[in-house]
Amino acid sequence: MLQNRFGRLAATALAGGMLMGAAACGGDEPATSASPSGAASSAPAASGAKVGLAYDIGGRGDQSFNDAAAAGLDKAKTELGLAETKELEAGNGETDAAKEERLRLLAQGGFNPIIAVGFAYSGPVKKVATEFPDVKFAIVDDEAATGPNISNLVFAEHEGSFLVGAAAALKSTKNHVGFVGGVEVPLIKKFEAGFVAGAKAVKSDIKVDVKYLTQPPDFGGFADPAKGKTAAEGMFDAGADVVYHAAGGSGGGVFEAAKAANGKAIGVDSDQAKTAAEDVRDVIMTSMVKKVDVAVFDFLKGATSGAAKAGTTVYDLKAGGVDYSTTGGQVDDIKTKLDEYKQKVISGEITVPKEVS
Amino acid sequence: MNAAESSFADRLLGRVRLSGLLSLAAPLLAIVFAGVVTSIVLLISGDPPLETLGIMAEYGAQPRSIVLTLNYATTYYLAAIAVAIGFRMNLFNIGVDGQYRLAALVAAAVGGAVALPGPLHIAMIIVVAMLVGAGWASIAALLKVKRGVSEVISTIMLNAIATSLGAWLLNKERLAVEVAGSNNIGTKPIAESGQVPGMAIIPGTEAKVFGLIILAIVVGVIYHVLLNRTRFGFDLRATGRSETAAVASGVNVKRMIIVAMLLSGAAAGLIGMPQLLGSSYSYSLDFPTGLGFTGIAIALLGRNHPVGIAFGALLWAFLDTSSSILQLHEISPEIVLIMQGTIVLSVVIAYELVHRYQITAEQRRVSKELAGGASPRPEGASA
Numbered sequence: 001m002l003q004n005r006f007g008r009l010a011a012t013a014l015a016g017g018m019l020m021g022a023a024a025c026g027g028d029e030p031a032t033s034a035s036p037s038g039a040a041s042s043a044p045a046a047s048g049a050k051v052g053l054a055y056d057i058g059g060r061g062d063q064s065f066n067d068a069a070a071a072g073l074d075k076a077k078t079e080l081g082l083a084e085t086k087e088l089e090a091g092n093g094e095t096d097a098a099k100e101e102r103l104r105l106l107a108q109g110g111f112n113p114i115i116a117v118g119f120a121y122s123g124p125v126k127k128v129a130t131e132f133p134d135v136k137f138a139i140v141d142d143e144a145a146t147g148p149n150i151s152n153l154v155f156a157e158h159e160g161s162f163l164v165g166a167a168a169a170l171k172s173t174k175n176h177v178g179f180v181g182g183v184e185v186p187l188i189k190k191f192e193a194g195f196v197a198g199a200k201a202v203k204s205d206i207k208v209d210v211k212y213l214t215q216p217p218d219f220g221g222f223a224d225p226a227k228g229k230t231a232a233e234g235m236f237d238a239g240a241d242v243v244y245h246a247a248g249g250s251g252g253g254v255f256e257a258a259k260a261a262n263g264k265a266i267g268v269d270s271d272q273a274k275t276a277a278e279d280v281r282d283v284i285m286t287s288m289v290k291k292v293d294v295a296v297f298d299f300l301k302g303a304t305s306g307a308a309k310a311g312t313t314v315y316d317l318k319a320g321g322v323d324y325s326t327t328g329g330q331v332d333d334i335k336t337k338l339d340e341y342k343q344k345v346i347s348g349e350i351t352v353p354k355e356v357s
Numbered sequence: 358m359n360a361a362e363s364s365f366a367d368r369l370l371g372r373v374r375l376s377g378l379l380s381l382a383a384p385l386l387a388i389v390f391a392g393v394v395t396s397i398v399l400l401i402s403g404d405p406p407l408e409t410l411g412i413m414a415e416y417g418a419q420p421r422s423i424v425l426t427l428n429y430a431t432t433y434y435l436a437a438i439a440v441a442i443g444f445r446m447n448l449f450n451i452g453v454d455g456q457y458r459l460a461a462l463v464a465a466a467v468g469g470a471v472a473l474p475g476p477l478h479i480a481m482i483i484v485v486a487m488l489v490g491a492g493w494a495s496i497a498a499l500l501k502v503k504r505g506v507s508e509v510i511s512t513i514m515l516n517a518i519a520t521s522l523g524a525w526l527l528n529k530e531r532l533a534v535e536v537a538g539s540n541n542i543g544t545k546p547i548a549e550s551g552q553v554p555g556m557a558i559i560p561g562t563e564a565k566v567f568g569l570i571i572l573a574i575v576v577g578v579i580y581h582v583l584l585n586r587t588r589f590g591f592d593l594r595a596t597g598r599s600e601t602a603a604v605a606s607g608v609n610v611k612r613m614i615i616v617a618m619l620l621s622g623a624a625a626g627l628i629g630m631p632q633l634l635g636s637s638y639s640y641s642l643d644f645p646t647g648l649g650f651t652g653i654a655i656a657l658l659g660r661n662h663p664v665g666i667a668f669g670a671l672l673w674a675f676l677d678t679s680s681s682i683l684q685l686h687e688i689s690p691e692i693v694l695i696m697q698g699t700i701v702l703s704v705v706i707a708y709e710l711v712h713r714y715q716i717t718a719e720q721r722r723v724s725k726e727l728a729g730g731a732s733p734r735p736e737g738a739s740a
Binding site: 101105216217 | 421425428429458520521523524525527535536537539540541542632636637642643644645646647648677678680681682684685690
């Protein structure tokens with residue numbers, strides 16, 4: 001996930017739509033493709049809504065962040081009977097003007113609601129939403145773009161990371177864990193902050209190694225398994241026995257290193273014990289899941305029934321927007337303790353820091 | 358220099374010009390060739406070529422698309438000129454990308470930190486950008502002059518160093534501030550006095566053309582005058598043609614290398630200015646990258662000629678603009694990348710073919726005249 005959004009922020013988004021209103025049933029035409037936009041705007045009264053989705057670079061098929069958004073869209077397509085969906089992705093190194101134009105093309109093409117995936121769309125969404133006040137917009141991972149027709153879908157990544165940090169500390173026999181970040185940007189720092197806080201909450205003297213693969217504007221760290229492997233190998237060699245990655249596609253290398261070192265790894269974004277390469281799944285003790293699909297589906301459900309909520313919706317632990325996964329049963333023995341921490345975070349007894357202290 | 362004696366590099370970089378009708382034949386050949394290859398690619402991917410081009414042309418002709426195209430082209434033009442300055446004297450400045458990113462970052466930070474009256478503020482930001490670009494390029498120039506390090510190697514490495522340095526600088530403890538509620542970080546936005554207003558010169562749309570398009574035009578004119586109408590330009594071109602000949606005629610080649618590299622770097626510093634001062638007002642994580650490499654392609658496409666580069670930049674910008682409409686019609690936007698690559702290759706190949714035709718035609722003419730007993734006409738220098 002990370003990879004996309006940050007990925008080279010050149011994403012193109014097009015999403016547009018006219019509000020076709022509330023009637024969300026009917027014509028379930030599940031194809032991802034749609035007829036040319038010209039035809040659509042002249043006949044806006046089709047059954048179901050026309051949904052536009054604008055990805056950052058990478059688009060559908062990145063096995064991470066964008067794919068989670070796509071999963072939400074697919075679910076909505078079958079369950080809500082969307083008339084038509086259109087997915088557009090960004091080009092490399094493009095400017096905000098290109099993103100704006102994509103959103104505008106979607107809006108002009110009669111797509112409504114329109115979802116922009118990734119913070120790079122912040123400025124463009126704000127601008128285009130003003131031009132099309134009747135179209136509902138949603139943006140994932142950004143709170144800065146606000147407006148009466150903009151829904152901001154954000155996640156409490158630090159809270160989820162706190163839980164897997166606690167899990168890492170509970171499972172570590174050497175009192176030494178590691179964190180591999182894809183690219184050193186504020187979003188990934190949130191993962192780091194939560195993870196470190198979670199580990200220290202269990203054992204205040206635990207050693208946490210932190211390593212970022214690349215620095216912006218080089219976003220290669222989200223798609224470089226070799227770099228991920230080297231970084232994780234270094235941590236295992238130095239005595240760590242559990243490594244958490246927030247590095248998108250580079251995570252595969254982290255899992256390989258864990259396998260070779262007989263260590264454990266923690267996945268990110270989706271339940272990676274189900275999605276990673278099969279031979280390394282057994283080293284993934286848990287994953288910090290970020291449910292972009294749920295957020296996208298919820299928004300579409302609201303928008304197609306005429307009840308889209310403008311403003312920020314935080315998908316945190318309480319809302320079930322982030323969580324730890326239990327596939328493989330490796331954290332079953334510490335589940336009680338983890339759920340205890342979870343309750344404390346939800347009740348506010350523990351406040352997880354968003355920034356690295 | 359006689360065309361027959363020119364090297365491939367001379368022909369590639371436009372230092373040898375075609376004469377007469379042949380100078381028209383080359384670009385036509387290139388367009389036809391690029392069209393054929395693109396059509397084949399479209400057919401293979403299952404899209405009708407004519408319809409695809411029709412969609413692109415129709416979308417590209419809309420007022421808003423024209424504005425977008427002009428804005429992209431402004432940036433591309435500056436990038437290509439920065440590259441072309443080096444090319445004209447055989448310096449391959451691959452580091453334009455790093456020079457421009459570093460310059461844009463520092464200029465944005467300085468611009469955001471101070472408040473000055475309008476024109477002064479803008480001028481200061483632009484001067485800072487040029488100084489930083491030139492300063493970064495000077496490292497490669499000094500390495501070449503003092504230690505004989507190839508500028509290709511050093512500028513590629515300096516690009517990587519610029520990335521790391523930029524990441525270090527773009528940090529909340531240094532030049533960056535957090536954007537509230539966003540996962541982005543950027544430099545402090547430049548105050549209104551430092552912003553260059555756009556111009557609504559295209560009828561039928563409210564979208565505005567970058568005010569700094571004028572800067573691009575001015576840079577193009579300066580490039581032309583400097584190279585073709587000054588002694589410096591003559592020395593520069595002479596050094597590019599033949600270093601030994603230049604030395605023999607009293608040109609200080611080392612000084613020329615440093616000056617050309619600094620000029621190239623200063624021009625690279627300008628690349629980010631239209632976007633920075635005309636649209637984003639801050640250098641953040643999503644500031645466009647890779648423009649230096651686009652510049653190399655466009656400089657080749659325009660054969661280092663100020664007008665040729667303008668056409669190249671407009672064509673490139675048009676293709677970029679129309680890629681979004683392709684996605685809406687279920688045509689992969691990567692088609693545009695293929696087109697751009699094909700066009701550059703076509704231009705290189707077409708010019709080379711026409712040059713070779715010209716050379717053989719000349720040789721034939723000369724041998725004919727020799728056989729007829731007439732003395733061959735002397736060749737004029739083509740530089």
